[in-house]
Amino acid sequence: EAQVTQNPRYLITVTGKKLTVTCSQNMNHEYMSWYRQDPGLGLRQIYYSMNVEVTDKGDVPEGYKVSRKEKRNFPLILESPSPNQTSLYFCASSAAGFYEQYFGPGTRLTVT
Amino acid sequence: GIQVEQSPPDLILQEGANSTLRCNFSDSVNNLQWFHQNPWGQLINLFYIPSGTKQNGRLSATTVATERYSLLYISSSQTTDSGVYFCAVDNRWAAGNKLTFGGGTRVLVKP
Numbered sequence: 427e428a429q430v431t432q433n434p435r436y437l438i439t440v441t442g443k444k445l446t447v448t449c450s451q452n453m454n455h456e457y458m459s460w461y462r463q464d465p466g467l468g469l470r471q472i473y474y475s476m477n478v479e480v481t482d483k484g485d486v487p488e489g490y491k492v493s494r495k496e497k498r499n500f501p502l503i504l505e506s507p508s509p510n511q512t513s514l515y516f517c518a519s520s521a522a523g524f525y526e527q528y529f530g531p532g533t534r535l536t537v538t
Numbered sequence: 539g540i541q542v543e544q545s546p547p548d549l550i551l552q553e554g555a556n557s558t559l560r561c562n563f564s565d566s567v568n569n570l571q572w573f574h575q576n577p578w579g580q581l582i583n584l585f586y587i588p589s590g591t592k593q594n595g596r597l598s599a600t601t602v603a604t605e606r607y608s609l610l611y612i613s614s615s616q617t618t619d620s621g622v623y624f625c626a627v628d629n630r631w632a633a634g635n636k637l638t639f640g641g642g643t644r645v646l647v648k649p
Binding site: 457459461468469471474475476482484485514516518520525526527528529531532534 | 635
């Protein structure tokens with residue numbers, strides 16, 4: 427089954443404790459992205475990757491890092507989480523070009 | 539950047555009713571998708587429809603790219619249709635296939 431998976435699905439952590447949210451897709455897609463969803467602000471792109479070792483900033487990259495060492499994986503790293511990073515995070519993937527994007531199930535992160 | 543507006547912002551339906559949701563966008567698009575966000579927060583792909591008409595069960599969608607709008611039709615609504623419906627687009631100016639989302643239509647279907 428074609429899918430995008432994220433782990434963990436729910437996470438409560440404390441300020442400053444480094445964490446990684448994993449994302450994996452099994453569709454051999456070139457493009458992958460991270461979005462965050464906040465009330466009143468909608469969904470906004472954090473980072474994207476157009477292929478292995480090719481990443482770039484989206485609209486709200488501050489406080490986040492990403493890597494793309496393998497085509498299927500695109501982890502999101504919060505090196506020193508802060509309460510303003512409390513949000514619902516989605517990973518997405520698509521084939522190169524303007525094609526349908528597939529979203530993961532979301533990761534609900536709370537930073538206290 | 540491209541602007542995406544959805545209407546109405548809220549919709550309350552009686553089970554069995556039909557409804558139409560609208561998405562207007564400000565520039566030509568290469569990709570338009572409709573999503574349903576369920577009460578658990580998951581984004582469910584409904585349609586990939588940069589132009590034309592598609593149907594999937596009780597749902598159908600039409601995009602008129604030349605007039606920059608898309609419509610989502612829900613027929614014979616059920617309580618499981620409740621949630622938020624998002625329209626999202628990208629165009630040739632969007633790096634990394636970035637989708638720009640509308641503000642959503644919150645739908646509540648009452649039994």
